[in-house]
Amino acid sequence: MARKFDVVVLGAGAAGMMCAIRAGGRGRSVLVLDHAKAPGEKIRISGGGRCNFTNIHATAKNYLSGNPHFAKSALARYTPRDFLDLVEAHGIAWHEKTLGQLFCDSSAKDIIRMLLAEMRKVKAELELQAEITSVEKTLDGFRLATSSGPVETKALVVATGGKSIPKMGATGLAYRIAEQFGLKVTETRPALVPLTLDPGLLEKLAPLSGIAVPAEVRHGKTAFREALLFTHRGLSGPSILQISSYWREGDEITLVIEPDMDMAAMLKAARGQNGRQAPQTVLAETLPKRLAQFFVETRGIASHLADLSDKAIHALASSIQSWTIRPAGSEGYRTAEVTSGGIDTSGLDSRTMEARAVPGLYFIGECVDVTGWLGGYNFQWAWASGHVCGEAL
The missing domain is CATH 2.40.30.10 (Translation factors)
Incomplete structure (x- = not known):
């Protein structure tokens, strides 16, 4: 018998956890699935282990996309100050480096612990080392075949990232799901790379x-x-x-x-x-x-x-x-910090991140064709896209 949830999020990275927090905060039952052994692995290694968690100057002009206006709505509705308020509420010490880059004083793990604590607060479930073998549309949502059994959900959020740093488990799952449901995927390339x-x-x-x-x-x-x-x-x-x-x-x-x-x-x-x-x-x-x-x-x-x-x-x-x-x-995806290109934004609603042609299917974070500059911008896109998606669920 399938487990049932209001929302299933694929990917326990920055965008996925933020989405789960917001959706759970709105009273939705949420399950986050990830094939990794630990959540937030890219968060853990970022900023030399101190996580450059945002940039105070982040606006749409700091992002590359086939549609330079797409990121404006999410970035305006969830700002660097909003995320900083969360960081400070958890007592995480931080400092500003050059060019508006904000880092943890201690460890990137502080950000992961913060996100997990917020997920627990809203009773969002996290399941690690979970393999997704198939995704199919149903009359009232989606059915997933996973390594721990079938799961049914009203809304499916894909937050599995891009292809960068494959040794950390990066795959092209988001692009495969997008193509399965008829969404266009723009050319993907290694970005922020030597x-x-x-x-x-x-x-x-x-x-x-x-x-x-x-x-x-x-x-x-x-x-x-x-x-x-x-x-x-x-x-x-x-x-x-x-x-x-x-x-x-x-x-x-x-x-x-x-x-x-x-x-x-x-x-x-x-x-x-x-x-x-x-x-x-x-x-x-x-x-x-x-x-x-x-x-x-x-x-x-x-x-x-x-x-x-x-x-x-x-x-x-x-x-x-x-x-x-x-x-x-x-040097390719092996060392690239992010993947440029991805899910074509013309197929997504910029206010909710929902696929226009597939109600209940959402794409957030790095898998979308929105790529930030170096310096905390990609994390801010993850927080913002995750938050506005969670607001819509």
Whole structure:
């Protein structure tokens, strides 16, 4: 005999638990199913284990989507302040880092414990290590075949995330369910992910591995100004992760290292003061020594500053502050923080997250074609989409 619930949520991540909390708070009987051994695994590893749980600046402009307006309703109705109120009500100490990013002082596990406590308060049930073998529509809802027996529900909420970090159990279940019920799924890609370089360029940049510098990374009209990290596989750091969501294979990106400085002006001033200095000596006052040496050697400069013309100085400065690179690819879903693309928003109601053509079926969180910038934006989308969905159930 099937167990019956008002709401079944697939996925015990950020969006799924938030939805369960709100639906349970409205008096609905709720069951959350997840195939993992523990809830909130992506929460646990996020922010270096301290969970960058939201960003105080989150608005729809911080998200990529086929419909840039889709996220507006949910984000306006459940704000970063709303989630922060919940965090503070549970006595969780937090701090703000750069660019409006909020983190736990102690551990990301505090956020998981908070969500579980809120679920218990509203009597939402959680079942882990649960496999879903089939989903079918019934006259008054849905019937699921699970590893612990059949379940029937009036409303089914899919919050199983995207494809990123498969070692943590990420699957394409949400997309399969969407396609089963006739919803469109846009192209999915790894996002917020390090970029790789072809073997030739990688070998050339090998001495720079481990170096981090302030940079502005540009792709077309999009630019992010944060740290850049050279790695043994290619390029990483916040600025690269940000631009990776916009980059496509074959595209170039431009690196502007130390964007707040005018390298050409600095080199010319140094030439006027002491022309006998080597260019890398001057550059090493601002750049890591290995990086300064790399740029000078790449330009084939073996002379003093006094021997460099204005043209040669500008060429050297340009190699540092207008450095065009064509990445070979990305590290893929293995290390991607999120998946871009997903359930096409044209098939969903932005106020409730319900599938327009399938009453009672909802999609929330990362599986939807709404992808946030790095820095707490994706968690805010999870909280907001989960909350407004729970309000509608």
